[in-house]
Amino acid sequence: MTRTLRLVVAYDGTAYSGWQIQPSRPTVQGLLVAAARPLLGEDIRLTGASRTDAGVHALRQTVSIRTARAVPGGVVVRALNAALPRDVRVLGCDEANAGFDARRAAIGKRYGYLLNDAPIPAPFLLRYAWHVPGALDVASMRRGLAVLRGRHDFSAFRAAAGRDRPPTCVIRALHVVRRRDRIAVVVSADRFLHHMVRNIVGSAVEIGRGARSHTWLADVLASRDRRRAGPTAPAHGLTLIRVLY
Amino acid sequence: MTRTLRLVVAYDGTAYSGWQIQPSRPTVQGLLVAAARPLLGEDIRLTGASRTDAGVHALRQTVSIRTARAVPGGVVVRALNAALPRDVRVLGCDEANAGFDARRAAIGKRYGYLLNDAPIPAPFLLRYAWHVPGALDVASMRRGLAVLRGRHDFSAFRAAAGRDRPPTCVIRALHVVRRRDRIAVVVSADRFLHHMVRNIVGSAVEIGRGARSHTWLADVLASRDRRRAGPTAPAHGLTLIRVLY
Numbered sequence: 342m343t344r345t346l347r348l349v350v351a352y353d354g355t356a357y358s359g360w361q362i363q364p365s366r367p368t369v370q371g372l373l374v375a376a377a378r379p380l381l382g383e384d385i386r387l388t389g390a391s392r393t394d395a396g397v398h399a400l401r402q403t404v405s406i407r408t409a410r411a412v413p414g415g416v417v418v419r420a421l422n423a424a425l426p427r428d429v430r431v432l433g434c435d436e437a438n439a440g441f442d443a444r445r446a447a448i449g450k451r452y453g454y455l456l457n458d459a460p461i462p463a464p465f466l467l468r469y470a471w472h473v474p475g476a477l478d479v480a481s482m483r484r485g486l487a488v489l490r491g492r493h494d495f496s497a498f499r500a501a502a503g504r505d506r507p508p509t510c511v512i513r514a515l516h517v518v519r520r521r522d523r524i525a526v527v528v529s530a531d532r533f534l535h536h537m538v539r540n541i542v543g544s545a546v547e548i549g550r551g552a553r554s555h556t557w558l559a560d561v562l563a564s565r566d567r568r569r570a571g572p573t574a575p576a577h578g579l580t581l582i583r584v585l586y
Numbered sequence: 587m588t589r590t591l592r593l594v595v596a597y598d599g600t601a602y603s604g605w606q607i608q609p610s611r612p613t614v615q616g617l618l619v620a621a622a623r624p625l626l627g628e629d630i631r632l633t634g635a636s637r638t639d640a641g642v643h644a645l646r647q648t649v650s651i652r653t654a655r656a657v658p659g660g661v662v663v664r665a666l667n668a669a670l671p672r673d674v675r676v677l678g679c680d681e682a683n684a685g686f687d688a689r690r691a692a693i694g695k696r697y698g699y700l701l702n703d704a705p706i707p708a709p710f711l712l713r714y715a716w717h718v719p720g721a722l723d724v725a726s727m728r729r730g731l732a733v734l735r736g737r738h739d740f741s742a743f744r745a746a747a748g749r750d751r752p753p754t755c756v757i758r759a760l761h762v763v764r765r766r767d768r769i770a771v772v773v774s775a776d777r778f779l780h781h782m783v784r785n786i787v788g789s790a791v792e793i794g795r796g797a798r799s800h801t802w803l804a805d806v807l808a809s810r811d812r813r814r815a816g817p818t819a820p821a822h823g824l825t826l827i828r829v830l831y
Contacts, residue, residue, distance in 0.1 A: 353709040398710070418706070428709045461663070464598040464673045465643070465714065 344411060346381075347437040348404040348421075350389075353428040355468045355577065359395040360402075369393070369429055373404065376424035380417065381408040390443040390584040391450055394536075396576035398469065401432070403584040405443035449513065449585035451529040454542045455578050458549075459522035470523065471542075471578035477549030479519045482526075485548040485555035486515055488562060489541065496565035498541055499534035500573075508534060508565070517545070524549075527582070536573055544571030589656060591626075592682040593618075593649040593666075595634075598673040600713050600822065604640040605647075614638070614674055618649065621669035625662065626653040635688040635829040636695055639781075641821035643714065646677070648829040650688035694758065694830035696774040699787045700823050703794075704767035715768065716787075716823035722794030724764045727771075730793040730800035731760055733807060734786065741810035743786055744779035745818075753779060753810070762790070769794075772827070781818055789816030 350373070358366040362374060374387050386407040393399060414434035421431045455470040457463055462472035489495075489512055496508040514529040526542050544561065547553040553571075561569045595618070603611040607619060619632050631652040638644060657665075659679035666676045700715040702708055707717035734740075734757050741753040759774040771787050789806065792798040798816075806814045 351706075351709050353712070400710075422706065427707070427712055430706050430709055432706050461596075461667065461675050461677050462672070464596050464675055465645075467598070467672055469710065 343407055343409055343439070345437045345439055345441045346406045346408065346414070346417060346434055347441060347443065348406065348417070348434045349432045350399065350402045350404050351430050351432055352399050352402070353468070354393060354396050354398045356426075356428060357395065359397065360389050360391065360393045369399075369402075372425055372429055373421070376421045377406060377408075377417075379424075380412060380420045381406060381410050384409070388443050390447045391581050393581055394576050394579075397579045397581065398577075399581040401583040402581055403443045403447070403586075405437060405441050405446075443584070446586055447584050449529060449531045450533060451514075451527065451582040451585070452533070452538045453580045453582045454526040454528075454538055454574060455580070456524040456526070456542070456546070457522055458524060463522070466523070468577060469580070471546075471575050473546055473550065475550060477524060477546065478551065479517055479524060479549065481551075481555045482524075482545045482549040483517045485553075485558050486517065486526075486541070486545055488559045490515055493562055494565055495534055495537055495562075497561050497567055497570045498537045498544070499567060500536035500540075501567055506534075510534065510537070529585075538579060539574040539576065540567075540570050542574040542578070546574065547571040588652055588654055588684070590682045590684055590686045591651045591653065591659070591662060591679055592686060592688065593651065593662070593679045594677045595644065595647045595649050596675050596677055597644050597647070598713070599638060599641050599643045601671075601673060602640065604642065605634050605636065605638045614644075614647075617670055617674055618666070621666045622651060622653075622662075624669075625657060625665045626651060626655050629654070633688050635692045636826050638826055639821050639824075642824045642826065643822075644826040646828040647826055648688045648692070648831075650682060650686050650691075688829070691831055692829050694774060694776045695778060696759075696772065696827040696830070697778070697783045698825045698827050699771040699773075699783055699819060700825070701769040701771070701787070701791070702767055703769060708767070711768070713822060714825070716791075716820050718791055718795065720795060722769060722791065723796065724762055724769060724794065726796075726800045727769075727790045727794040728762045730798070730803050731762065731771075731786070731790055733804045735760055738807055739810055740779050740782055740807075742806050742812055742815045743782045743789070744812060745781035745785075746812055751779075755779065755782070774830075783824060784819040784821065785812075785815050787819040787823070791819065792816040 362371040390403040417434040457470040511531045607616040635648040662679040702715040737756045
């Protein structure tokens with residue numbers, strides 16, 4: 342009988358070429374498959390809810406594994422963590438309903454993007470925050486981003502060579518929070534286009550540093566033209582916070 | 587004429603054999619001296635307020651440099667940061683009174699020690715927190731540590747091969763703060779013995795995990811015997827927060 346396990350996985354993406362398994366490159370999916378096979382069999386199917394890009398981190402990525410073997414969740418957690426490098430950790434594992442697919446079952450995801458606007462970049466944030474020197478105007482960023490809330494065609498914020506899928510997403514929450522010289526942009530949506538958060542943040546920074554007015558994004562959104570939005574923010578500031586089911 | 591510069595320096599200590607310059611090992615003082623000489627001359631004298639151990643971090647280490655050259659603070663900041671690796675950053679530089687010595691002039695220091703008591707260690711905290719699995723009882727830790735506040739002979743908390751200097755220190759503030767699965771122990775004192783914070787934290791963890799009662803540290807302190815206190819907490823959880831003048 343086939344069983345489906347649901348895992349919660351955290352990782353520091355600094356050392357990895359993203360989530361998706363690739364020949365001869367270290368990826369998080371590749372590591373998990375290699376760690377899981379001795380325990381769960383060669384013919385497992387392992388799916389992550391979010392295919393995070395190279396350098397992107399995850400606090401709680403959800404992963405489903407189909408396996409023919411019956412292994413208790415606690416054993417899976419210990420065995421995988423013993424085989425994985427320390428910057429990838431399985432936080433929990435339980436048995437899901439038959440046919441559960443972490444990617445297809447997700448009804449939403451929440452991402453966080455960390456900015457550091459200190460004059461000199463803080464050594465502790467190097468791996469986790471995009472350093473933008475010169476104080477950002479967070480109030481303007483908030484006003485500028487407000488227009489993105491709700492259901493829209495986000496073609497203007499998809500990757501230049503965007504994947505061929507419907508460009509409509511629903512942003513349910515979008516917050517900008519400052520704490521000293523760290524600014525977190527948190528975005529929750531039913532789904533995301535490729536590079537969508539990083540393009541939104543790159544545009545928000547244009548507003549925050551005064552290069553664009555807070556009314557700019559309404560035009561960018563309506564244009565559906567990627568060339569109108571700001572640059573893509575670097576991957577290392579982005580973290581998958583959680584997946585919603 | 588000799589001038590004295592006062593610098594504020596932040597570093598991630600992970601890659602370094604501590605503060606103090608050593609032949610053929612990477613140290614923070616060694617990096618700063620090498621970065622400063624082309625700008626400030628070969629005969630500079632560079633002193634840090636705290637000789638942090640290998641792996642210990644600093645948010646605001648204070649450094650004094652005596653030099654015969656007159657260079658504006660902003661130029662020093664830019665030149666040093668251009669020459670230093672990204673995990674060591676000069677945050678500021680100004681001219682101090684003649685004869686200012688960052689170490690001798692300090693009237694106190696504040697250190698923070700970060701613990702992570704999640705069942706599975708968080709990848710993001712690997713470099714900055716000591717992972718102690720199993721929930722720590724923070725209320726007991728607070729009660730147990732309270733006896734250390736004030737002026738005491740801290741011989742019981744100095745390094746086993748402690749340096750030969752007076753063992754009396756005044757702990758002005760000592761706090762234990764939990765935020766989810768992260769616990770910060772913050773200690774301010776007029777001066778610190780070698781390994782003192784790490785030995786205090788190692789002892790606090792013994793109380794937090796229930797191996798010792800909250801009354802234990804009164805006996806340990808009175809004994810002045812290093813063998814009575816808890817183990818030395820690992821270096822990577824420790825951060826010099828700031829130096830007081």
